[in-house]
Amino acid sequence: MNSSMIIEAVGYLGSALVLVSFLMVSVRKLRIVNSIGSVIFTVYAFIIHSYPTAIMNLCLVIINIYHLVKMGNTSENTRNYDLVEVSPEDGMLRYTVDRCKDDIEKCFPGIDLALNKANLAYLICYQGSPAGVFAGNRNDDNSFDILLDYSLPEFRDFSIGDFIFSKLPAKGITSLTYNGPDEYHKDYLKKYDFVKKENGYLKTL
Numbered sequence: 001m002n003s004s005m006i007i008e009a010v011g012y013l014g015s016a017l018v019l020v021s022f023l024m025v026s027v028r029k030l031r032i033v034n035s036i037g038s039v040i041f042t043v044y045a046f047i048i049h050s051y052p053t054a055i056m057n058l059c060l061v062i063i064n065i066y067h068l069v070k071m072g073n074t075s076e077n078t079r080n081y082d083l084v085e086v087s088p089e090d091g092m093l094r095y096t097v098d099r100c101k102d103d104i105e106k107c108f109p110g111i112d113l114a115l116n117k118a119n120l121a122y123l124i125c126y127q128g129s130p131a132g133v134f135a136g137n138r139n140d141d142n143s144f145d146i147l148l149d150y151s152l153p154e155f156r157d158f159s160i161g162d163f164i165f166s167k168l169p170a171k172g173i174t175s176l177t178y179n180g181p182d183e184y185h186k187d188y189l190k191k192y193d194f195v196k197k198e199n200g201y202l203k204t205l
Contacts, residue, residue: 007047014041014057028068035064079155081163082125085171088118088135096123096130097148104150109181111148118147124160132160138173146178161192169205176203 017037024030038057045054086093097104097113105111115121121135132151138144151160168176179200182189194201 007044010040010047011044014038014044031064031068035061035068038064079126079159079163081131081160083164083167084123084125086121086123088115088121090121090123092130093121093123093133093135096133100150100152103153104148107150107184108148109183111180113148115147117145120144122164124151124164126155131155132164134164141174142172143175143177144168144173146176147180149178158188158191161188165192165203165205174205176205177201178203 014037017033018041019037021030021034021037024033038060042054042057042061045051045057097115101113104113115135117137118135120138121133123130124132124134130152132149132155134146134149136145136147149164176194177200178189178194182201189201192203194203
């Protein structure tokens with residue numbers, strides 16, 4: 001491999017990291033990966049004497065570092081959420097579900113958004129606005145069948161999961177079952193210790 005091929009490879013690597021960063025849900029991770037990609041691409045731009053490109057990427061690095069420092073050492077998972085218990089027919093719940101309908105159906109193919117079998121629901125709110133929906137059927141034995149466990153895209157960093165699963169025991173719920181589509185949620189279910197069963201998943205609280 002000659003030097004020109006190595007230089008081109010460096011350019012492609014920087015570009016790839018910058019593009020991949022925009023696929024990340026976590027803003028912190030996005031800025032870190034974007035910064036690494038921008039640094040690499042800045043080096044590449046200087047090597048090929050593309051100074052406007054180098055300056056632009058250098059500015060991106062500085063902007064990312066500024067925001068990372070501003071974030072400090074506070075984890076995104078320390079967001080302060082509010083848990084609001086509502087009925088499945090609640091207006092704000094229905095508004096949130098209807099507003100996010102396309103994204104919910106993409107995340108949960110085939111889901112019934114009417115939630116006809118639900119008898120209990122929670123809105124997870126951040127700074128007064130809905131950030132997630134947790135709805136299902138609470139049974140007489142205090143088990144809970146999850147019909148919808150949804151977070152808005154900007155909150156898909158597991159912080160809502162940490163919050164809701166820490167609050168449910170205080171509500172008297174002792175176990176959770178999930179029988180819906182798991183195509184995009186196996187990592188999530190594994191992280192929160194849902195055990196695969198014949199007809200779905202079970203988590204004991």
